[in-house]
Amino acid sequence: MKTVIEKEVLTIYLVGQLNSSNAEDIEKEIDNILDKGGFKSIKLDFTDLDYISSAGLRIILRIKQRYEDTSIINVNSEVYSIFKMVNFISVIDISKK
Secondary structure (H helix, E strand, C coil), X not given: CXXXXXXXXXXXXXXXEECCCCHHHHHXXXXXXXXXXXXXXXXEEEEEEEEECHHHHHHHHHHHHHXXXXXXXXXXXXXXXXXXXXXXXXXXXEXXX
């Protein structure tokens, strides 16, 4: 996971899979970054994310609860299908690759 803060926008780049085996560690890492502050909005860049499970969806919801201005960018078609299936597209702004 890589993060960049530019013009008060925190971009978090997620790679590989976000599932029950790594969700706890990733959430702790994200929480540590969010606790530092210094930004007004969050972009989750999924360019290199291949899969997301319900554990990953919960992380996104928690981020969205903390920062209303949260969006997901560069989502591949497989991950977008998961978001669409669980109606996440009505909860958060999501854009495809």
